[in-house]
Amino acid sequence: MTLVVPFDGSELSEAALLRADQFGVVFDESVVAVTVIPDGNVDYARERDWIDSDEAFDRSAVVSKIHGQVSDLCPSADFRHFVVGRYAPSGAISKRIRKVAKREDASMVFVGSDNAGRLVTSISSVGGSVATDEAYDVVIVRHSGPAKSARLRGAASRRQPKSDFFLPE
Numbered sequence: 001m002t003l004v005v006p007f008d009g010s011e012l013s014e015a016a017l018l019r020a021d022q023f024g025v026v027f028d029e030s031v032v033a034v035t036v037i038p039d040g041n042v043d044y045a046r047e048r049d050w051i052d053s054d055e056a057f058d059r060s061a062v063v064s065k066i067h068g069q070v071s072d073l074c075p076s077a078d079f080r081h082f083v084v085g086r087y088a089p090s091g092a093i094s095k096r097i098r099k100v101a102k103r104e105d106a107s108m109v110f111v112g113s114d115n116a117g118r119l120v121t122s123i124s125s126v127g128g129s130v131a132t133d134e135a136y137d138v139v140i141v142r143h144s145g146p147a148k149s150a151r152l153r154g155a156a157s158r159r160q161p162k163s164d165f166f167l168p169e
Contacts, residue, residue, distance in 0.1 A: 001029055001105050001106065001107035002029060002030050002031070002032050002104040002105060002106050002107065003020040003023055003024050003027075003029050003030070003031045003032070003106065003107065003108050003109075003110060004020075004031075004032050004034060004097070004100060004101045004104055004106040004108070004109045004110070004136075005017045005020045005031065005032070005033045005034065005077075005109070005110045005112075006034055006035075006036075006097045006109070006111060006112075007033040007034060007035050007066065007069075007070060008035060008048050008066075009048055009049060009050065009065075009066055009069050010048065010112060011112075011144040012112030012113060012141055012142070012143075012144055013112040014069070014073055014112070014144065015112055015141045015143070015144040016110040016111060016112035016139070016141040017031070017033055017070065017073050017074050017077065017110070017112075018073060018074065019110055019139065019141055020074070020077075020108075020110040020139075021073075021074040021076070021077065023108065023110075023139075024076075027107075029107060030076075030077075030078065031074055031076065031077040031078070032077065032078045032079075032080060032100070032104050032106075033070040033074070033077050033078070033079050033080070034080045034081070034082070034096075034097050034100045034101075035063075035066050035079075035080070035081045035082075036081070036082050036083075036084055036088075036093040036096045036097060037050075037059065037062060037063065037066075037081060037082070037083050037084070038083075038084055038085065038086055038087065038088050038093075039059060039083045039084065039085065039086055040057050040059075040086045041057070041086045041087065042056070042057045045057055045062055050062045050065055050066065059083065063081050066079075066081065067079050067081070080100055082096045082100075084096065097109075098135075101135065101136055102135055106135070106136040107136060107137065108136055108137045108138070108139055109136050109137075109138050109139070110138075110139045110141060111138060111139070111140050111141065112141045112144075113140060113141070113142065
């Protein structure tokens with residue numbers, strides 16, 4: 001079984017990845033970070049700090065940046081990325097994440113979301129849609145908790161790191 005983390009580079013997705021890593025050590029389960037990228041959507045990429053305000057969208061550079069964040073936070077995690085249409089709705093993004101969770105036989109999905117715990121089915125929330133699937137347990141991470149996250153960040157996984165490359169889709 002696997003622990004799956006939807007990852008977009010936000011503080012809450014980082015906190016979710018760090019917590020999944022610690023659970024993975026305890027439960028001896030692998031961790032998979034999943035990123036869904038709307039192809040060519042400059043605004044979406046800028047909102048998530050995948051690219052700078054004056055930078056053009058370069059899918060390969062975006063994937064490389066996100067993969068680097070995942071590797072820095074959780075060296076033993078596997079990384080998967082998927083590309084959807086430029087203006088894909090949050091439902092298309094969450095559907096991809098749910099498919100990965102099912103394909104990876106996820107026992108838990110760690111969702112970093114400040115509203116998924118209060119309103120699980122928000123129309124615009126990727127986290128809410130992922131959290132409603134009954135195929136796996138869901139851990140909702142609502143606080144990045146600087147003190148706790150800093151402590152977890154320093155105690156990176158005790159498992160072997162993965163390679164430093166990512167697989168194309």
